Amino acid sequence: MxxxxxxxxxxxxxxxxxxxxxxxxxxxxxxxxxxxxxxxxxxxxxxxxxxxxxxxxxxxxxxxxxxxxxxxxxxxxxxxxxxxxxxxxxxYVEGINLKEVVDTKGALSEEQLLSVMEQVCSGLYYLHSLEPPIVYRDLKPSNIILSDDGKIKLIDFGIAKRYNRELIADKYAYGTKEFASPEQFGNSKGMGIYNTDIRSDIYAVGTTMFYLLTGRSYNGKVDSALISRSFAKIISKCTKVRPKERYQSTIDVICDLKRCRKSMIRKLIYPIIKKITKKI
Missing domain, CATH: 3.30.200.20 (Phosphorylase Kinase; domain 1)
Known part of the structure; x- marks a missing residue:
């Protein structure tokens, strides 16, 4: 300026x-x-x-x-x-976007990822629960601002839309191809642009998680050597090509994220309990 x-x-x-x-x-x-x-x-x-x-x-x-x-x-x-x-x-939200975090400091830990994605999914669930639902359509690491206290904000709602059940297809292709669902742009298998709904945001939850955990763009496959099996399962279900095979609500994603958290806590506590009981 x-x-x-x-x-x-x-x-x-x-x-x-x-x-x-x-x-x-x-x-x-x-x-x-x-x-x-x-x-x-x-x-x-x-x-x-x-x-x-x-x-x-x-x-x-x-x-x-x-x-x-x-x-x-x-x-x-x-x-x-x-x-x-x-x-x-x-x-104005003071903080740094998560793409910059990953690019400068490396991938997030599983604990950091859980904190971030539970907040993201909570915000998406709020938008999806409105009548009519709001579809964000541009979830990606650079649109997630992380503050010093661990809280996040979603930014840039310029391509968000209110879902209209009567539409057959979106008028324009919107989103960031690296993270957007196939139906937002169409794909090589003949899937054309259609009336994107909340499941398009759920696809982006998976691609965003993959990037935050690996520092790599999602290429259609989840390598279990890069991430734990529990997170791989969530990402795989989020990113199914057919929307009907994905999670149908971000509440379901949150539930599986919380199961991951419980599993992590058990892994941390079990050796301590084992050590204590051995002494007894």
Missing amino acids: DKENLIINGRYLVLENIGKGGAGEVFLARDIKNGRKYAIKRYISSNPNDRNQLIDNIERELNVLKYTTHPVLPKIYNLFMEDSRFFLVME
Whole structure:
């Protein structure tokens, strides 16, 4: 952003650029009226003919975040237009996205993964339980912000949608191919784009888990040599090509994650109990 535009809307002092994607870029800014920090998303449209689609994306993101309340969803505070650009003022979440965590520090431990994915699935379950359900469609490590206290936030709802049972197929292919379900883009086996639903998000739960545990992109196979059998089973079920063969709710994923946690605790406690009883 140019220096002469460091203060936008007469009140937001831009401090730094903190992210950029296909739909826009995000700045950290301070409100000169109340001193608080906010994340401000500036929507980008390189082609004037894309303006209607841009407005649709903005409305979609607003509709998702404005009327929802959950610990993993950021709050929004303002929407304005300046110099023919749209700006969305959102809650600023201090932390680092999980792609950066893995790329710089290595794969997450199983304990870290459980904490993160239980929160992710809880947030998705909230969205999926709304009427009509909201399908996120862009779950991936770079859209999960981890704060110092271990809490997470999901960001970038520009391609989220309210599920419409009457639609036969989505109008556009949306998502990040590295993590998105086959039905969001179609595949080489003849599966075309269709009316994506909550099971598309569940597929992305699996691909995201795989990346966080291995530092690698999911390639259609779960190598049990890279991850434990219990996590491999969850990832495999999340990422079935046919949606009807996946988990049908993130609650079911949470239940299996909790079983993994209990199994980990038993493995830690068993040697201690064995040592104590041997002394007795």
